Amino acid sequence: MKTVALRFSDKFAPDEGTIIAHENIIKGLGYVWYGKLGLPLSQKAIDYVKGNEDPKVLLIHSGKTMRYWAHVVEVLKGEPDIDGIPSYYRDNRDRFKTWFKVIKFEVAPKDIMSKCTVISSGAGLGEVSKHSMSPYFIIEVEGE
Numbered sequence: 001m002k003t004v005a006l007r008f009s010d011k012f013a014p015d016e017g018t019i020i021a022h023e024n025i026i027k028g029l030g031y032v033w034y035g036k037l038g039l040p041l042s043q044k045a046i047d048y049v050k051g052n053e054d055p056k057v058l059l060i061h062s063g064k065t066m067r068y069w070a071h072v073v074e075v076l077k078g079e080p081d082i083d084g085i086p087s088y089y090r091d092n093r094d095r096f097k098t099w100f101k102v103i104k105f106e107v108a109p110k111d112i113m114s115k116c117t118v119i120s121s122g123a124g125l126g127e128v129s130k131h132s133m134s135p136y137f138i139i140e141v142e143g144e
Contacts, residue, residue, distance in 0.1 A: 001052055001144035003055075004041065005116065005129070006036055006060065006136045007059075008060070012089065019059075019068060019105050021088065025086060026103065026104065031103050032102050033080040033100070034070055034101075034102045036097065036098040036100070038097065040077050041075070041077075055071070055072045056069045057100060058116065058141070060129060066107070067112050067113065068105050069107075070102045071103050071105075073102075075098065075099070076100075115142040115144075116139045116142075117140045118137050118138070119138045119140055125139055
């Protein structure tokens, strides 16, 4: 499976953290908009995500060991409906250039990084993510 890996942190998140804050909206609406800060994803990256039978992106918690799969039903380069955006970043939503409509978060296996290869370099995601400032990576995931 080819998809995208995104970094995230809890720097601006409420006390419960990014993932739980997003899951709380899913409980009420059935979905949540997960925003990617900064430059938008390339169309090629979006096409990889949308081209999968079960579209999902890998979320890498910066500086921590937790990894999550975000199951995606839509990718948007415009502004989504405000109700589906977590309240803690609604006022800054113009800084997010790509939005993922997520219906479920799932803890990824502990060895997921060793199963991912960065397509542009052919190197393992675990090694590349340690030495790169890139906010996202297009990856091939073994066994998915």
